[in-house]
Amino acid sequence: MWSFFHKLGSPRWFYDIGGKWLPWFALAAGILLVTGAVWGLLYAPADYLQGNSYRIIFVHVPAAFLAQSIFMMMAVSGAVGLIWKMKLADMFLKAVAPVGASFTFLALFTGAVWGKPTWGTWWVWDARLTSMLILLFLYFGVMALQAAIEDANVAAKACAVLALVGLVNIPIIKYSVDWWNTLHQPASLKLTEKPTMHPDMLIPLLIMIVGFYCFFAAISIMRTRNEILEREKRTAWVKALVQTGGRNA
Amino acid sequence: MSFESLQDFIAMGGHGPFVWTCYGVTILIIFYNIVQPIIRRKDVLKRLNRNLKRESNS
Numbered sequence: 001m002w003s004f005f006h007k008l009g010s011p012r013w014f015y016d017i018g019g020k021w022l023p024w025f026a027l028a029a030g031i032l033l034v035t036g037a038v039w040g041l042l043y044a045p046a047d048y049l050q051g052n053s054y055r056i057i058f059v060h061v062p063a064a065f066l067a068q069s070i071f072m073m074m075a076v077s078g079a080v081g082l083i084w085k086m087k088l089a090d091m092f093l094k095a096v097a098p099v100g101a102s103f104t105f106l107a108l109f110t111g112a113v114w115g116k117p118t119w120g121t122w123w124v125w126d127a128r129l130t131s132m133l134i135l136l137f138l139y140f141g142v143m144a145l146q147a148a149i150e151d152a153n154v155a156a157k158a159c160a161v162l163a164l165v166g167l168v169n170i171p172i173i174k175y176s177v178d179w180w181n182t183l184h185q186p187a188s189l190k191l192t193e194k195p196t197m198h199p200d201m202l203i204p205l206l207i208m209i210v211g212f213y214c215f216f217a218a219i220s221i222m223r224t225r226n227e228i229l230e231r232e233k234r235t236a237w238v239k240a241l242v243q244t245g246g247r248n249a
Numbered sequence: 250m251s252f253e254s255l256q257d258f259i260a261m262g263g264h265g266p267f268v269w270t271c272y273g274v275t276i277l278i279i280f281y282n283i284v285q286p287i288i289r290r291k292d293v294l295k296r297l298n299r300n301l302k303r304e305s306n307s
Contacts, residue, residue, distance in 0.1 A: 033279075037272070041258075041268075041272070042250060042251065042252065042258070043250060043251060044251065045251055046251060046262065051261075051262045051263070051264055052261035052262045052264045052265075052268060053261070053264035053267050053268060055261070055264075055268050056267065056268055056271045059271055059272060059275040060271070063275070099282060102278050102281065102282060103278070105278070106274065106275060106278050109271070109274055110271040110274070110275070113267050113270050113271050114267065114271070116267060117264055117267050215279065215282075219282050219283065219286060222286035222287070222290070223286045223289075225290070226286055226289050226290050226293055229290075229293050229294070229297065230293055233297050233300070238297070239297075239301060242294060242297040242298050242301055243298070243301065245294065245298075246290070246294050
């Protein structure tokens with residue numbers, strides 16, 4: 001267990017193993033996203049209340065899930081980086097912040113476009129929407145902090161603290177639809193209860209969610225590997241790798 | 250299949266513009282997330298390679 005943990009903390013080990021996993025995550029993401037999108041757009045039945053506009057759910061919900069999960073992963077790696085001084089955790093945190101921001105934007109954007117035909121408005125300042133907007137600003141905050149501090153170790157520490165403090169927002173997003181009156185519909189998926197969605201809609205949604213997570217796995221590996229090359233450029237193994245054009249000798 | 254014809258599919262019962270905007274933006278964001286790290290990797294490798302050559306020359 002501990003030897004695994006130490007290996008995981010080694011940038012070189014992650015660089016190699018990540019490179020091996022990358023094509024499989026990419027392949028899985030490609031297959032799942034195409035299958036889920038075709039199923040959701042073409043074969044899933046129309047909603048009896050919302051008609052065809054509900055088909056936005058197949059990108060909106062996975063994007064919103066990822067937006068929150070990525071922030072939680074950043075907070076966890078921030079804690080790991082602070083406690084065990086694990087450099088790889090710092091690199092991961094830095095690498096995935098822009099990805100998290102892009103998916104938070106996607107969730108907000110698709111939500112607004114879905115809101116127009118469903119609620120009659122693009123935006124309301126209610127709890128769910130506002131707390132998601134705050135999540136977007138938290139991502140921007142991490143990115144700005146990273147860019148503003150020159151020393152990589154100081155920047156990593158500051159970002160880790162912001163990610164941990166920002167974690168407070170995650171349960172607020174999750175329970176906002178229960179705690180306050182809101183236009184946003186209650187959760188479509190709950191781990192603890194039987195789903196209220198019909199299987200013909202639920203299955204393509206689950207395929208899309210798994211596809212989005214595989215996609216995130218693939219691009220977070222790519223980005224973390226780039227970060228490793230940059231930060232470990234003075235080590236012998238990166239120098240050897242650079243000379244062969246990035247391929248392992 | 251939930252649609253009678255291609256026109257039907259594109260129109261989405263009047264919700265076409267909303268649905269297609271969302272899927273379009275999703276594709277853009279996915280595309281950006283794929284291309285950005287690929288370009289960055291090429292950049293980093295090129296820059297590090299240049300630095301290495303300069304070091305070995307001096």
